[in-house]
Amino acid sequence: MAHGEGGQLTHRLIQEVFAKAFGRGLETGYDAALLPGWEQIIVSTDSFVVHPWRFPGGDIGKLAVVGTVNDVAMRGGRAAYITAGFILEEGLPLSDLASVVNSMAQTARGAGVVLVAGDTKVVEKGKGDGIFINTTGFGPLLPGAALSLEAMEPGDVVIVSGTVGDHGGAMLVARSGGELLSPVESDCASLHGLAADLLAACGPAVKMLRDPTRGGLATSLVELAEDAGLDIEVEEAAVPVQEAVRGICELFGLDHLYLANEGKLVAIVREQAVDTALQVLRRHPLGKEAVSIGRVTGRGGSLYLKTPLGITKRLERLPGLQLPRIC
């Protein structure tokens, strides 16, 4: 089970099973793929198995559109078309399904993507968890986008578009029945506009984009550092986090750096372009709290965190999902 949580076990599964069987090991370093022969088309696929399927700030339908739109955007593309596959568990109320599908349609309209193909399968009761959705998005590469791991170099700056851990925090409150906790909404949102603005303004000065979903900011940056073969150092105190999310983390014994985000991006930007990048991001409603949190420091391949006490520690992927403490 923990193989699906975005940590060490997921990484091992991808490297040892999928990359080995399917080849094209290099493309595992990106959230979406350029199609060989059709170099201007980006494609990405993602499956959604979130529980509970409705949560503060969204539901599985919205997430299924947003997740794929964002993966395409993080590769410098703009999703234009999307396909959806549903796996429904027998007994799912039709009203629930209608609510999820309406939410998908509304989110797709907002993101400017058109649903072009779909499929539905029903499995026996007990063989699924209500509703599973797979989506695949396609779209053109944006002019000016020149994202590449190879372009990253020491001195580049790490920018995050806003507070981290909002989605993970919201899911935790939803799962634990935390009526007493401060309300936290998932940040679930389509990042295509934010990414496009940034790429239009900064062009090739934007070296890489990632959306830190499962495994959170820390896992995304560990992956970037490894994929690029460069060390990244993050200043813990600079990472924005909502007070409510910080409170939830203290209560449950979790680390906000590893909590999922569904509406934030991380950008690696050339130092000279940082001011422009931050201005552009902050002008967009989804990037108001954009801030630089660290930089690429040298050859290597590790992520380092400088804590407020002045201690520098190396961070790694977690083995699997973070679980609330018991004591």
Added chain:
Amino acid sequence: MPEILEAFQDAKLSRDLLTMVRKLAAAYREKHGRPMALMEVCGTHTMALARSGIREAVAGEVRLVSGPGCPVCVTSQDDIHRMQVLAAQREAIVCTFGDMMRVPGREGSLQDTRARGGDVRVIYNPVEAVAIAAANPNRPVVFFGIGFETTIPTVAAALVEAERQQITNFYLFTAFKLVTPVLHYLLTLGEVRLDGLLLPGHVSVILGEGDFTFLADQYRVPSVISGFLPVDMLGGIALLLQMGIRGEAQVKNAYPRVVRYEGNPTAKGLVSRYFVPADTKWRGIGIIPGSGLALKPQWEHRDCRYRWPHLWQLEEDTEIAGCRCGEILRGVITPHQCPRFATDCTPVDPVGPCMVSSEGTCAAYYQHLRLAGHREKG
């Protein structure tokens, strides 16, 4: 309230406190010829000390010994085995906290039991198990009750809910642990020198400062109840060093924003309504008299012991072969002294529970101290 909490996250205050701790630690060493040895009793402290960098920052100056405060880690192998046997019989639904799923048992973990067809479900809150029982009226639903004084009232709340809704198929397996009996045990045993105790903030919210005064009165050990932010922990360590230098032994409450002298009487009342103290077996320690809880006789219709007595006739088997979690839990060795640490025992492939749990000492060292090449000195 937010402004108050902000002060506890103040980076400058933390760094100033760290400087103060270092000065006091040097004065202690000067006086006693060795660093002060402090046990952090709670697994959350173990993780927070490692994560914040405090453990590294004071290495060699203060000796921080991790204690038996990780609920998953101290759960005995036999109790895990009982739950696995029960789940494997396919009659009951077993509900447990997530960390427990991956602890290796005699025949794999509860996760393996589930993969082989047993119905084992991860829940975040004991009341969820009551809801599962309500949704599955034809099957017994068992909650694997682990945890310390902090968790036990939430289980009592689940029992209140089951009684109120008259849900007859909800059962409890009691493997709870109590903090004060294990402190008595460790201090009487004297296996590890302890010059002071950093007491668990969360447990103290329930128990209150008053329940810990025996540490000063009976054992003459300076003790401080502390919260979990760097400012809290450094402040607590500074108070312990001051007492150590002066040769004083008191129990101080350095977490007064949530801990009262009398604790939480409502939670205590709820616990005593359902439970009585009982002997229980701790991993790596054995049976400590009165260190656990059993359901009172009037709640025997909720008690696994009455419904499935055969689980207590299983052969008992103490520990995982070659695993030194027991010594880690008693503070006798640090993870770096275990030859399996970070070699064949890792969070992905754990050998023992201390590497599995988010409150486990080995997991804390692995995640935060392994790569720094850090070695505990002193």
